[in-house]
Amino acid sequence: MEKGKMNFMELNFAARSENEGFARIAVAAFLSRLPLNLDEMEEIKTVVSEAVTNAIIHGYEEDEQGAVMISTFYDQYAVEIVIEDHGIGIADVEEARQPLFTTKPELERSGMGFTIMENFMDVMEITTEIGRGTRIRMVKNLVKNEMLCN
């Protein structure tokens, strides 16, 4: 992203479930000047909620001493959102990405988090290491692809 025209924010907060709503509002408020319609803004709030919830439930297994980090950047072309934890990591990423796959059915998890992130964003990448943590990088384009091809 072009340096001069880029805006950024980084957010670090306690891995407590009551901060999930705060995280969504903070990201939405940061992006409020962008030409996103209401549905696109809702999609972004949803994927933030998915990744933050995963960090809290799976990454830290609800240990509130953990911290979740969100970094967001934008310029005129795209929004990039990175959500990280220093939790347990994911053993099998391919399996984790499958729709309906969950390791916590006893918590009534739906196993749809990664599927939603993939569908609502243009890019969704998972970087993870056992015992070190997980990093989800997502991008939403602001410009239609056809326009970039001109």
Next chain:
Amino acid sequence: MEKGKMNFMELNFAARSENEGFARIAVAAFLSRLPLNLDEMEEIKTVVSEAVTNAIIHGYEEDEQGAVMISTFYDQYAVEIVIEDHGIGIADVEEARQPLFTTKPELERSGMGFTIMENFMDVMEITTEIGRGTRIRMVKNLVKNEMLCN
């Protein structure tokens, strides 16, 4: 503050004036579960706005490459908000704290920022070093002082 019951967040963002509103919303959303009435929440949004604006205008003299940091903690007794920049620093803190004192009258600054922060919060401390930056630490008590004396 007691560790177990404490909630925290840290926010770091580009020193751009369009982020002033975002900073207020983020802090207010983080504190939304606390027993603060509407006026107290407005007071907190006001002091965040004052300190963030000072970092942008005075600390970085409107150079958007700078970054502003906000850390917020709370437990059942108090809210603590720290707002920092790595800008030019303040030469004479006693003078800066005076009502109506401003070094930027040409920008129509009122010189009331520090006076408002002092009046709206229970504690307001300034730590600063020329060429290194400025750190404003503010505390708002959640429990009436009388109750603490029992």
Next chain:
Amino acid sequence: MSLRVDMEAIGDILIVRLDGELDHHTSEVLRSQMEGQINDTDVRHVLLSLKNLHFMDSSGLGVILGRYKQITARGGDMIVCSINPVIYRLFELSGLFKIIKVKDSEEEALHILGVA
């Protein structure tokens, strides 16, 4: 950042109206309230109205699927109504529409369940 759960019984139908945001944090409240109501009363069907639900994520899908299993195990049915476009896509992606009926309004849903 909070959820209000409003429950009303009409005959053997439990109408559950959600107001606010349904995420991991608030889904626990919904689960325990609905679970209790289904277990302790002779409710047969559930009508879930999402008209005033402003936000939902996959934690919501999980708690809804859990209550669907609970009510169908008792021979009942679940209908969801008044879903906004973004939440609609969550249901679609998860395949929940293959098992849970969806209607535009409470009236239509009650009609299907044989009331009104």
Next chain:
Amino acid sequence: MSLRVDMEAIGDILIVRLDGELDHHTSEVLRSQMEGQINDTDVRHVLLSLKNLHFMDSSGLGVILGRYKQITARGGDMIVCSINPVIYRLFELSGLFKIIKVKDSEEEALHILGVA
């Protein structure tokens, strides 16, 4: 996070109604719009209505004081009305009430200025 500035002239009075948030970011818009209007027309007095102003900080005090100086230099007057409690305290702390008149409503303010 934005400010709407609505201006209406009644005789030689410029009524400025603010809707939204007045901070450093939005004060520049208000300054340039009011400055232009005062310079380019034969406005004598300014009535500033803060009824729908949901947020204001000391940047707002600065731009209001600036316009006060502009209008009094032309022999006119400024009245501010419909101020919420937290914004009221900002005015109070700054001593602005010593020079700027404040009224509860637009009607009262217009009355003082000899209209209505």
